[in-house]
Amino acid sequence: MGLLGSLFDYERRRSKALAAGRVVPDSSRCVQCGICSFNCPLGIDVRAHAWRGEPVNGGHCITCGECVARCPRGVLRFEQIPHSLERILSNTF
Amino acid sequence: MARHLIIGMGAAGFSAAETIRQHCPDATITLVTEEPYGYYSRPGLAYLLTNELPQSQLFPRSEQELDRLGLERVTGRAVCLDLQARQVVLEDGRRLSYDALLLATGAAAVPPPFPGANLPGVVTLDNLDDARRILRLARKAKTAVVVGGGITALEIVEGLRAQGVRVHYFLRRDRFWSSVLTPEESRLIERRLTHEGVQIHYRTEIGQILGKKDWRGRVKVAAVETKDGKLLRCQMVAVAIGVRPRLELVADTPIQTDRGILVNERLETSVPGVYAAGDVAQVVDPLTGQAQLDVLWPVAVAQGRAAGANMAGVPTVYRKGVPLNVTRLAGLVVTLIGAVGRRREPDGDLVTIARGDSEVWRGIPDVLVVHDEHEINRQRLVIKDNRLVGAVIVGDQTLSPLVQRLIAEQVDIGPILPALQSPHVPIAEVLRHFVQNGR
Known part of the structure; x- marks a missing residue:
């Protein structure tokens, strides 16, 4: 495999890893300070997800981990997307 | 049309307003606040001080969301309750009438x-x-x-x-x-x-x-x-x-107080139609019969919601959960759950309860305490009668959700007590194994 091929392979594996994980809040720990939303490079309102106790789903989140790392109260964590949901997402996008 | 009046726009007052609106689309909801800013995250102030957040980020609700709620906001200071006339008097002399009143004035340093x-x-x-x-x-x-x-x-x-x-x-x-x-x-x-x-x-x-x-x-x-x-x-x-809970407004009224405003399990004070929630409220725990103060943000939200539902005519009992606070101390995330306190050991640096504290944390007698003390990531479990009643988790928080669940569901951990008490045992491993295998 040439350089281009290995790069392509790396990107393919990376996208697959991204699609398999998502950010999940534990709303009982959240005090709505907004550090998560402030640090999201894509402008996702992570705080609103945390308030509703909903995972950050959808195609926008690149699971970069900024919100998970910056939250001062350990509200957010990565979770493996359940297999069936992963399939639905990969069909959608 | 019912008139709901809320004094204070912190976590309790705002949560109550949102809940009333859910139940009563047409009711008049008036919030009186001394601050000109609207609803912001009080715990977020710590991160404003550390430059982790700009002030503009402290507001969890957008202006559009607030507009949709249709709240009437009054900036002013409530100075007097006229319970006979069902009115609240502001410092500038304005009088606001109510059918149901919520006192969510919080606590002050x-x-x-x-x-x-x-x-x-x-x-x-x-x-x-x-x-x-x-x-x-x-x-x-x-x-x-x-x-x-x-x-x-x-x-x-x-x-x-x-x-x-x-x-x-x-x-x-x-x-x-x-x-x-x-x-x-x-x-x-x-x-x-x-x-x-x-x-x-x-x-x-x-x-x-x-x-x-x-x-x-x-x-x-x-x-x-x-x-x-x-x-x-x-x-x-x-x-x-x-x-200290801010009690100025209820001084010289028949509303009963102790350290805070005393409320029953529906968050109603001794005067019908007047409710209290959040840091100012001292809520009777039906299980122990004791009335305790919690100066905790999630508790204020939960009490605000329950009070709001009751004000809206939906009878709702506030069930005091196990108090939980997550904070950051010297850069370490620390979770405090349930009865973790040192049995009434006086704290030389505090003359009253601290913000982010709960009276429930003042320990209960005759408990067994087990520690797992790594240099930074530490766990302390407080056990009474084969059940976890409190925990402190410092640093790595992976174990927190599991411990929260074991405490909230009062799971009998008798089978692993001997293991937990053996020296140098990894607490996290023992608990995980117990949850997965029941032993």
């Missing part, structure tokens, strides 16, 4: 008790204005003295360090937050503070704060004199020695 405490440059931290004042003073101050205990004192200490101010932190006794933390946990926090450049002075108390005229003739903080006579030059002094 205990004023500094030393001579010189009214000098410009002496601060406490209750609200956004206080945080802005601290930031303004920090821009000019080289050195600050911080006194007090609990979470708020450290929020100020760490905020001032982030602003580049040299910080002297006075502790009246031997260690930090002795009413909640063990000596080892206190030491861990103190070591990290020292590493961050904070100078901790043990067994040190302020005797008086001294002022000096500046070139414009205004007197400002110039130094503190300790009780043992030492002088320390500083340009600001921050004090966090506890908070």
Whole structure:
């Protein structure tokens, strides 16, 4: 495999890893300070997800981990997307 | 059309307003607030001080979301209750009528008790204005003295360090937050503070704060004199020695109070139609019959929701959950759940309850305590009658959700008690194995 091929392979594996994980809040720990939303490079309102106790789903989140790392109260964590949901997402996008 | 009046726009007041709106699309909901800012995250002020957040980010609801709620906002200070006329009187003389009233006035910092405490440059931290004042003073101050205990004192200490101010932190006794933390946990926090450049002075108390005229003739903080006579030059002094529920509004009314406003399990005070929730409320726990204070944000939200539902005519019993607080102390995430306190060990640095504290944490007698003490990631479990009743988790939080569940569901952990008590046992492993395999 040439350089281009290995790069392509790396990107393919990376996208697959991204699609398999998502950010999940534990709303009982959240005090709505907004550090998560402030640090999201894509402008996702992570705080609103945390308030509703909903995972950050959808195609926008690149699971970069900024919100998970910056939250001062350990509200957010990565979770493996359940297999069936992963399939639905990969069909959608 | 029912008129709902809410005094206070913190976590409890705002949650109540949202809940009333869910149940009553047409009701008039009026919120009276002394601050001009609207609803913001009070715990977020700590991160405003550390430059992790700009002020604009503190507001969890957009203007459009607030518009959709259709709340009437009144900026002013409620000074008197006219329970006969069902009216609240504001400082400027306005009278607001209500059918249901919620008192969500919160708690306020205990004023500094030393001579010189009214000098410009002496601060406490209750609200956004206080945080802005601290930031303004920090821009000019080289050195600050911080006194007090609990979470708020450290929020100020760490905020001032982030602003580049040299910080002297006075502790009246031997260690930090002795009413909640063990000596080892206190030491861990103190070591990290020292590493961050904070100078901790043990067994040190302020005797008086001294002022000096500046070139414009205004007197400002110039130094503190300790009780043992030492002088320390500083340009600001921050004090966090506890908070008290704000009861001014109910003084001289038939509404019953103790340390806070006493409410039943529907958050209703002794006067029908008048409710209280959040830091100001002292809620009777139906299980123990005791009325306790919680100065905790999630508790305020839950109480606000229950009070709002009751005001909207939907009978709702507030079930006091296991109090939980997650905070960051000297850069470490710390989760406190349930009865973790040191059995009524007095805290030299706090004269009342601290913000982010719960009276439930003052320990219960005859408990078994097991520790897993790594250098940074530590767990402490408090066990009574084969059940987990409290836990402190410092650093790595992977175990927190599991422990929260074991405490909330009062799971019998009898089968693993011998394992938990053996020396050098990895608590996390034992608990995980127990949850997966039941032993």
